[in-house]
Structures are given as C-alpha cells and as structure tokens.
Amino acid sequence: MSERRYIDVFVDGLISYFDHLNESFGSSRSVISSSEHAQRSTQSVDLELGTPYLLKNEATIGMDFTGMITVSGSSVGTVFVSAPRALLKRILLSYGEAELRDELLRDLVGEIANTLAGNARRELGADFHISIPRVIQAPLNTKDYRLDQHCYLLPFRWRSSKAELIISVKDS
Amino acid sequence: MFSTLFGKYRFLVISIALFLIFDLGVLVLNFYTSGKIAEQTELINSAARQRTLTQQMSKATLYIKSQKLQLWVYQSGLDELRDHYRTFGAALQAFNQGGTIVSPSTGLPISISAVSDPEGVAILSRANSLWSEFETAIEPLMIDTLVSDDEIRPASSFIAANNLKMFALMDELTEFFKATSERQTNLLRAAQVIGITLATINFFIILFHFLGQLRVRDQEIQLKQHESDQILSTINEGVFLLDRNMVMSGQHSKQLEKIFLTRKVSGRKFERFLARYFPQKTVNTALDFAKLYFRDHIDTALIEDVNPLKRVEAVITKKGGETETKYLDFSFAILSQDDARQVVLVTVRDVSAKILLEAQDQLNADELEQQMALLTQILPIPRTDLAAFIDDSRSGLDRINLLLKDTKQASGSYEAMLIRIARETHKLKGNASVLNFEMIAQGHHLFENTIEEISRQAKHRTLNGRDFLPLTMQLKQNFASLNLIEGVRDKLGDYVDTSLNHVTRGTPDNRLELSTKKSLDELAEQNPKWFELLAYTQKLAAQKGIAARLNLRGLNTPLNSQLSSELYLIAVQLLHNSLAHGLESEEQRLELKKPSLGEISVSISHDKRGNYRFLFEDDGRGFDYERIRSELVDRKLLDSREAKALGNTALVRYAFKDAISTQQNVDQTAGRGVGLALVWQQVKALNAKLKIRSVSNEFTQFIIDFSYSPSETSSEILDPPSESVLLAS
Incomplete structure (x- = not known):
C-alpha cells in the first residue's frame, strides 16, 4: 500500500472529525481554500490544511497535548496529533463543556486520535492494527519513537488555532 | 487393567481385605456369642424359675393340705401344684436332653440344648435323682381332681423336707449357667478386643503405609512438577496442551507468556485466546486445523505438511496500549495421556527475528544492488567534491523543506513558494547531473514535474495544503536517495580519493584546447569539480546528439571554494542552456559552415584587486528572440502586439524570468525555463553585472563582472528585480 494512501486516510480522518464538529456550528464543509477562508474569516470555524513538510527524526515536536497511535500489522509506524490548549478548549466549548481542565483536554486529544485510528482501521482493513491512543503532555523527541528518518508533518488550523498531524507509517 | 490396578494397589487391597476380615470375624463372633449369651440367659432364667417352682410346689402342697383339713376347697392349689410340677419336669428334662420350654421372660417357647458341661451334668444328675423322688411323692396328686389325705400328707411331708434341697440344686444350676454365661461374655469381649485391636492395627498400617506412599508420591509429583516447571520456564518455545474441547491446559511454558505478553493462558478456550491476536480468518483456520488432530485415522505427519x-x-498489545507485530509458527503433535485421553501438544515459535532478517537480507540485497550502481558513479568523484555535493544537496533539500514549512496559506504565497522551490531544485539537479548522479538528478526531475503539475492545478483552482503532499513525498524520496549516496560514501572511506584521481587523471584527453597533460593535472588538482564538467559536457552533448567541447581557462589555480560554488552553479546552468538551445547539431553546423564541433568556453579572470570577470560563451545559434516572443504570447504574459514591440534586450530580460524556455520539450537538463532565472539569482547574489552578447547563428556570450571578497557574498535566495543591470547586445 502506498505511503500516500496512509497519509490520505489519516487526513480524511482529521477532516471527518472536524466535519462532525462543524456540524454543531452549522458549517457545511471542513476544508476550504485560502480565498474562501479570506471571505469567511469572520466565521473562522473551518479546518484549513497547511503545506505538509518533513520532520527529521531528531526533532522535538509536539504542542501542549499530543495524542499518539501506533500502527502495526501490514504497516508499521506512529501517528501523532498535537494541539495547543487554545484549540482544544475551543473544541470543548463547541461541545458545550463549561469546564476546561487539563484532564478534559487530554481526553479530547485522545478522542481526536481515536477518531483517526477508527477511520484508518475502517478504511485500511483488518490487517491494519492500531493501538489504543496514548496522550502525552510534553514535548516529544521524535527519535524516542523509532520514526522514519523523515516523517510528515501536516499543519492544520481550526478557528485560527494551529495544530499538527505527524505521520510516520510505512509497509512492514 | 484389573491386574495392573491390583498389582499397583496390591498392598491396599490386602490391607483392606484384612481389615474387613477382622471386622467380620468380630462381627460373626459377636453374633454367635450374643446368641449363646441369650440362650444362656434363658437357661439362667429357667434355672431360676426352677428354684421358684420348687418353692411354689411346696407352698401349693401345704395349701392343699391346710384347705383339706378345714374341708375347704383346695382345687386351685391342686391346679397350681400340677402346673408347677409339669413345668418343672419339662424344664428339667430339657436341661437333660434338650428340647422346647416356655421362656420365663417372654412366655414364648424356646429351644434349648442339653447341658453338656460335666459340672452342669453333675448338678443335673443330682437334681434328676431328687426329682424322681419328687415325682414319686407328687404323682398320686396328679391323677384325680380329688386327693385323699393319704395322697397329700406324704407328698406334703416329702416336699417340705426336700424342697430346700431341690431349691439349692436349682440355685446351683442357676449359678452354673451364670458362670457359663460369664465365661462366654468374657470370651466375646476378648474376641472383640482382639478383633478390634487387629483391625485398628491394620488400619494404622494402612494409614501409615498410605501416608508414606502419599508423601513419596507427592514428592515425586512435586519433583516432576518442579522438573516440568523448570523445563517449561527455560524452554525457548511457547508450549501448551490442547484438549479435545479446544481448551488450553493448566501447564504451559513461560515463553508462551512472553510471546503473547499475557499470563491468562490456563483453562482458556483456544478460540478466544487466538482471537485477541489474530484476524478471525486465521483463528478459524487454526481451530479447524487443530481439530484435525483429534480425528481418527489421521496421519499427523501428512497434515503437518x-x-x-x-x-x-x-x-x-503491550501494557501501554502499544502494539507489536510478531510472526509465529504453530506446530501440533498428538499425545496420549495415562488415562488414554488424547491431547494436542501445541508449540509456538516466534520467528519474527528470522522473518525480519530475511526481509532485511532482501532489503540489503536491493540496497547492495543500488549501492553497486551508485559505486560506479561515486568512484570517479573526488572525496571533497562528493562531500561538497552531499552537503550542498542536503542544504538545498533542507531549504526546500523550510520553504514548504514557512509557506503561508494564501494562493500568492503558494505561487511564490513554488517558484523558489523550482529554482532550488534546478540548482540541485544541475549539480547532480554534472556529477553523473542519475538517480539524484532523476529524483529532482520528478520533483520538478510535480511542481509543474501543482502549478497547472493552480491555474484552474485554488490550492490547499493537501495539494502539496506529492511534493513533500518526492522530497522525502530525494532525501532518501541522498542518504543512500552518503551511506555508500561512508562505506568507501578514503578509497574514493585514491581511485578517483587515478581514474580522472588517467583519462586521455582530446577535449580541451589547453589540454596539455600538465594543465589537466593542475585543473583536476586545483578545481576537481570544474574538471568534471569536461566529461559532463561530452556526456550531455552525446545525449542530445551534438558534438561539443568545453574549454576552461583560469581554473588551474586554486579558487575560493565559496566563489567556486557560486560560479560553478552559473556555469552549469549556462552549460545546460548552451547544450539545450545554443549549439546546433553537426549537420546544422556544417550547413552554416561552422566546425562540426561546437565550442563552449568558460574563463575566470581577475585583476588581483578583487575584481573578477566570469565569461561564458558558445558558438551556437545565439538567442532565439522569436521563440521568446511566441512563448510570452503562448503563456499569455503578453499579447502578440506587445511581444512584437519588445526589443532584444527586453526579450532577454524575460528569458531570465521564471519559466520562459525556448526548448519545446522538457528533459532532465532544460525546458522548464528555470536555468536562466537561477543564473540571474546567482548574479544578484554576487552583486554582479551581467552583460549578454548574442549574434544569431554565431555566438552567445555571458559576461559577469563583480568584485569579490569572501565575506561579501550571500547565499540568500533573491527574486529577480524588475530593474536589472542586465545588458544585452
């Protein structure tokens, strides 16, 4: 299976998560173009995907909270979704949560990772195994996670808050 | 089986049999003696009754006598006497000869045996003798209902005189029976004590024997358990037993827990155990296969195949939720247990390391193949040049990655980013091509194709970050290719240097005007990277079907390495340009009455005060101004009127902008219009003046004048300004 397919599946999972989230805001689409974004900047609830780039495996990554899933089976690797407090708090507020404790933020980033994992499992079949998401509340050094020499970092933004999807998956 | 059991448990059977025999013996004796005692009791009672009867017969006789004297009725006394007489006589007879008497206690008839003991017989003998006298005296009273005084008086006198004798005899008899009964009771007690003692002794023998046996057996079992535990804890394979119901047995090897990272093995359903680790399809296959071993008439050797x-x-799944993939071999063997039950011994081997090793071997073989191919490319390159190439390439790729990272999400930013990335890539590709790194050059070429594809998409729709994913993926591939070269370089070590100089310097040279052996050696020694351009020119020219020769001047003395890199980049791009657009084919040149061999010259000179001139020229067809015009129109940058109005200098300026190329087809060295833009960027970086002279079908000359000291230059990427110092003639 191509590397592109893995990345697409995880990106689709991310879009899917924010699609559901945006439904609560009455927004119909997650991904919009920059020009559309400019037009709809007052709304600022949609997901914007930034330009993907490479991350060396000795880099320190991670925002305030990072959800990590490990992939095994026909493919091996690790996927991180890392977000700042601001983004997670906004998501919690969108769910109608009044409490914004770190514990809830941790749970939330785990839930996002879980959505990505579920989507990947559904799309890539039973031979693609995904671990239970782990949440890390500290910067991560990529070399601690046996990642590929270069992994992909796909920045994204939701309601002006930046976050990152980091993918290092390859065929086993 | 019975004999086996009897043999194994012989002691137990004998011991229990003895125990039963002792108990039964006591029981039988008890039963027998009890009967005897009961009989003896009856005898005692009967003898005691005889005593009473003696007294009563005396009393009845006296009663009859007194009643008769007073002329009163004496019939009841007579009846009583007669009754006592008969009872006494019958009992006495039974004592003597055996027979049936009426039990004194129950009133029922009982049989008694004749007294045989001599002591008893002696007593009875005396009693019989006396009783015969009693009979003689009493017998007349037994005949009629009326008795005469003659009949009662002697009887009464006799009984009165002898009843105490008879009483004493009967008392003696009673005591005899009592003594006999006591003896029997003592005998029974003794028999019971002996029997129970023997049975108890036997019981304790059994108990201690079996406790001993159990202790030995327990020790054996413990030893076996310990041994099997030791075996199971040290065995390097996962081993467990599977019964007919597909349930995993209690014992299993420690390795099994290590393989599956769980202790929950014993007593589990095989299916549920497997389902935690394998897809359902594999689980079903495993179950079906394991069940085959329980079928009759199955050749296990055949099915193992x-x-x-x-x-x-x-x-x-590990403790923290992380998962690990393992490759496992299962093998099965049928075993018969002591109780004839059959179980399957399942052995699980973790062959992950072996499989990974095989995969690694395959990967290594592929890598080796790639490395061997690279080796032929690397060997001719001096180590320092190779290092510089790797460093430059890595820096270039890093810069591209940085551009991707720092791009703002806006359409204008995307376009600007693509232009910058294209320039960087073209530079990298040029370097790779000169050094003959086909794989690297091809990677950059594909990267450029991707840039073009994204640029095309940008014309039809608004881009988003995801559109750049193919670019990032190709970038990763290019990093990987570079790593491969670096890996080969590291493995070669110093070998590169020694081999290279031999190869390059040993190459016969007929390409260079200044090509004396000495000059070549100096060039290769002082500026090996430039020296490589000679061969590269010939190779590229051959690929394009033209004949060309590169002349290098001013490069057989050391050149500042930073300056050398800057100028080298310009030279490579212009060289590509000349070979792609400038020089004609041999036929065309002959038609134009030019020498068939196209000449390209590069010279570097300076006035020793830091003022440099870099000159690049070829004797080709010159700038194709019409082609530039049509390209501008085709790309809708200008309309045809505007294009026509442009002078040659203005047209050349356009050529130095991005993506204007006069080559119709894109190939690995030219056609994207990036080369001249890159040259312009380098010229700006050097703060130089660029003059261009071009005469159609005669020559093109690029003159770059600049002042240089090592600290003045900057490698920053610059956009071409609208104003330029570019001069064309």
Whole structure:
C-alpha cells in the first residue's frame, strides 16, 4: 500500500472529525481554500490544511497535548496529533463543556486520535492494527519513537488555532 | 487393567481385605456369642424359675393340705401344684436332653440344648435323682381332681423336707449357667478386643503405609512438577496442551507468556485466546486445523505438511496500549495421556527475528544492488567534491523543506513558494547531473514535474495544503536517495580519493584546447569539480546528439571554494542552456559552415584587486528572440502586439524570468525555463553585472563582472528585480 494512501486516510480522518464538529456550528464543509477562508474569516470555524513538510527524526515536536497511535500489522509506524490548549478548549466549548481542565483536554486529544485510528482501521482493513491512543503532555523527541528518518508533518488550523498531524507509517 | 490396578494397589487391597476380615470375624463372633449369651440367659432364667417352682410346689402342697383339713376347697392349689410340677419336669428334662420350654421372660417357647458341661451334668444328675423322688411323692396328686389325705400328707411331708434341697440344686444350676454365661461374655469381649485391636492395627498400617506412599508420591509429583516447571520456564518455545474441547491446559511454558505478553493462558478456550491476536480468518483456520488432530485415522505427519499456521502475523498489545507485530509458527503433535485421553501438544515459535532478517537480507540485497550502481558513479568523484555535493544537496533539500514549512496559506504565497522551490531544485539537479548522479538528478526531475503539475492545478483552482503532499513525498524520496549516496560514501572511506584521481587523471584527453597533460593535472588538482564538467559536457552533448567541447581557462589555480560554488552553479546552468538551445547539431553546423564541433568556453579572470570577470560563451545559434516572443504570447504574459514591440534586450530580460524556455520539450537538463532565472539569482547574489552578447547563428556570450571578497557574498535566495543591470547586445 502506498505511503500516500496512509497519509490520505489519516487526513480524511482529521477532516471527518472536524466535519462532525462543524456540524454543531452549522458549517457545511471542513476544508476550504485560502480565498474562501479570506471571505469567511469572520466565521473562522473551518479546518484549513497547511503545506505538509518533513520532520527529521531528531526533532522535538509536539504542542501542549499530543495524542499518539501506533500502527502495526501490514504497516508499521506512529501517528501523532498535537494541539495547543487554545484549540482544544475551543473544541470543548463547541461541545458545550463549561469546564476546561487539563484532564478534559487530554481526553479530547485522545478522542481526536481515536477518531483517526477508527477511520484508518475502517478504511485500511483488518490487517491494519492500531493501538489504543496514548496522550502525552510534553514535548516529544521524535527519535524516542523509532520514526522514519523523515516523517510528515501536516499543519492544520481550526478557528485560527494551529495544530499538527505527524505521520510516520510505512509497509512492514 | 484389573491386574495392573491390583498389582499397583496390591498392598491396599490386602490391607483392606484384612481389615474387613477382622471386622467380620468380630462381627460373626459377636453374633454367635450374643446368641449363646441369650440362650444362656434363658437357661439362667429357667434355672431360676426352677428354684421358684420348687418353692411354689411346696407352698401349693401345704395349701392343699391346710384347705383339706378345714374341708375347704383346695382345687386351685391342686391346679397350681400340677402346673408347677409339669413345668418343672419339662424344664428339667430339657436341661437333660434338650428340647422346647416356655421362656420365663417372654412366655414364648424356646429351644434349648442339653447341658453338656460335666459340672452342669453333675448338678443335673443330682437334681434328676431328687426329682424322681419328687415325682414319686407328687404323682398320686396328679391323677384325680380329688386327693385323699393319704395322697397329700406324704407328698406334703416329702416336699417340705426336700424342697430346700431341690431349691439349692436349682440355685446351683442357676449359678452354673451364670458362670457359663460369664465365661462366654468374657470370651466375646476378648474376641472383640482382639478383633478390634487387629483391625485398628491394620488400619494404622494402612494409614501409615498410605501416608508414606502419599508423601513419596507427592514428592515425586512435586519433583516432576518442579522438573516440568523448570523445563517449561527455560524452554525457548511457547508450549501448551490442547484438549479435545479446544481448551488450553493448566501447564504451559513461560515463553508462551512472553510471546503473547499475557499470563491468562490456563483453562482458556483456544478460540478466544487466538482471537485477541489474530484476524478471525486465521483463528478459524487454526481451530479447524487443530481439530484435525483429534480425528481418527489421521496421519499427523501428512497434515503437518499442510499446516497453514506458519509465519502467521500476530498483533500483540503491550501494557501501554502499544502494539507489536510478531510472526509465529504453530506446530501440533498428538499425545496420549495415562488415562488414554488424547491431547494436542501445541508449540509456538516466534520467528519474527528470522522473518525480519530475511526481509532485511532482501532489503540489503536491493540496497547492495543500488549501492553497486551508485559505486560506479561515486568512484570517479573526488572525496571533497562528493562531500561538497552531499552537503550542498542536503542544504538545498533542507531549504526546500523550510520553504514548504514557512509557506503561508494564501494562493500568492503558494505561487511564490513554488517558484523558489523550482529554482532550488534546478540548482540541485544541475549539480547532480554534472556529477553523473542519475538517480539524484532523476529524483529532482520528478520533483520538478510535480511542481509543474501543482502549478497547472493552480491555474484552474485554488490550492490547499493537501495539494502539496506529492511534493513533500518526492522530497522525502530525494532525501532518501541522498542518504543512500552518503551511506555508500561512508562505506568507501578514503578509497574514493585514491581511485578517483587515478581514474580522472588517467583519462586521455582530446577535449580541451589547453589540454596539455600538465594543465589537466593542475585543473583536476586545483578545481576537481570544474574538471568534471569536461566529461559532463561530452556526456550531455552525446545525449542530445551534438558534438561539443568545453574549454576552461583560469581554473588551474586554486579558487575560493565559496566563489567556486557560486560560479560553478552559473556555469552549469549556462552549460545546460548552451547544450539545450545554443549549439546546433553537426549537420546544422556544417550547413552554416561552422566546425562540426561546437565550442563552449568558460574563463575566470581577475585583476588581483578583487575584481573578477566570469565569461561564458558558445558558438551556437545565439538567442532565439522569436521563440521568446511566441512563448510570452503562448503563456499569455503578453499579447502578440506587445511581444512584437519588445526589443532584444527586453526579450532577454524575460528569458531570465521564471519559466520562459525556448526548448519545446522538457528533459532532465532544460525546458522548464528555470536555468536562466537561477543564473540571474546567482548574479544578484554576487552583486554582479551581467552583460549578454548574442549574434544569431554565431555566438552567445555571458559576461559577469563583480568584485569579490569572501565575506561579501550571500547565499540568500533573491527574486529577480524588475530593474536589472542586465545588458544585452
């Protein structure tokens, strides 16, 4: 299976998560173009995907909270979704949560990772195994996670808050 | 089986049999003696009754006598006497000869045996003798209902005189019976004590024997358990037993827990155990296959050959939720247990390391193949040049990655980013091409194709970050290719240097005007990277079907390495340009009455005060101004009127902008219009003046004048300004 397919599946999972989230805001689409974004900047609830780039495996990554899933089976690797407090708090507020404790933020980033994992499992079949998401509340050094020499970092933004999807998956 | 059991448990059977015999013996004796005692009791009672009867007969006789004297009725006394007489006589007879008497206690008839003991017989003998006298005296009273005084008086006198004798005899008899009964009771007690003692002794023998046996057996079992535990804890394979119901047995090897990272093995259903680690399909296959071993008439050797559970992939979840993939071999063997039950011994081997090693071997073989191919490319390159190439390439790729990272999400930013990335890539590709790194050059070429594809998409729709994913993926591939070269370089070590100089310097040279052996050696020594351009020119020219020769001047003395890199980049791009657009084919040149061999010259000179001139020229067809015009129109940058109005200098300026190329087809060296833009960027970086002279079908000359000291230059990427110092003639 191509590397592109893995990345697409995880990106689709991310879009899917924010699609559901945006439904609560009455927004119909997650991904919009920059020009559309400019037009709809007052709304600022949609997901914007930034330009993907490479991350060396000795880099320190991670925002305030990072959800990590490990992939095994026909493919091996690790996927991180890392977000700042601001983004997670906004998501919690969108769910109608009044409490914004770190514990809830941790749970939330785990839930996002879980959505990505579920989507990947559904799309890539039973031979693609995904671990239970782990949440890390500290910067991560990529070399601690046996990642590929270069992994992909796909920045994204939701309601002006930046976050990152980091993918290092390859065929086993 | 019975004999086996009897043999194994002989002691137990004998001991229990003895125990039963002792108990039964006591029971029988008890039963017998009890009967005897009961009989003896009856005898005692009967003898005691005889005593009473003696007294009563005396009393009845006296009663009759007194009643008769007073002329009163004496019939009841007579009846009583007669009754006592008969009872006494019958009992006495039974004592003597055996027979039936009426029990004194129950009133029922009982049989008694004749007294045989001599002591008893002696007593009875005396009693019989006396009783015969009693009979003689009493017998007349037994005949009629009326008795005469003559009949009662002697009888009464006799009984009065002898009844105490008879009483004493009967008392003696009673005591005799009592003594006999006591003896029997003592005998019974003794028999019971002996029997129970023997049975108890036997019981304790059994108990201690079996406790001993149990202790020995327990020790054996413990020893066996310990041995099997030791075996199971040290065995390097996962081993467990599977019963007919597909349930895993209590004992299993420690390794099994290590393989599956769980202790929950014993007593589990095989299916549920497997389902935690394997897809359902594999689980079903495993179950079906394991069940085959329990079928009758199955040749296990044959089915082992078709065992589908070889190298099956298991996904094991670790404590923290992380998963690990393992490759496992399952093998099965049928075993018969002591109780004739059959179980399957399942052995699980973790063959992950072997499989990974095989995969690694395959990977290594592929890598080796690639490395061997690279080796032929690397060997001719001096180590320092190779290092510089790797460093430059890595820096270039890093810069591209940085551009991707720092791009703002806006359409204008995307376009600007693509232009910058294209320039960087073209530079990298040029360097790779000169050094003959086909794989690297091809990677950059594909990268450029991707840039073009994204640029095309940008014309039709608004881009988003995801559109750049193919670019990032190709970038990763280019990093990987570079790593491969670096890996080969590291493995070669110093070998590169020694081999290279031999190869290059030993190359016969007929390409260079200044090509004396000495000059070539100096060039290769002082500026090996430039020296490589000679061969590269010939190679590229051959690929394009033209004949060309490169002349290098001013490069057989050392050149500042930073300056050398800057100028080298310009030279490579212009060289590509000349070979792609400038020089004609041999036929065309002959038609134009030019020498068939195209000449390209590069010279570097300076006035020793830091003022440099870099000159690049070829004797080709010159700038194709019409082609530039049509390209501008085709790309809708200008309309045809505007294009026509442009002078040559203005047209050349356009050529130095991005993506204007006069080559119709894109190939690995030219056609994207990036080369001249890159040259312009370098010229700006050097703060130089660029003059261009071009005469159609005669020559093109690029003159770059600049002042240089090592600290003045900057490698920053610059956009071409609208104003330029570019001069064309």
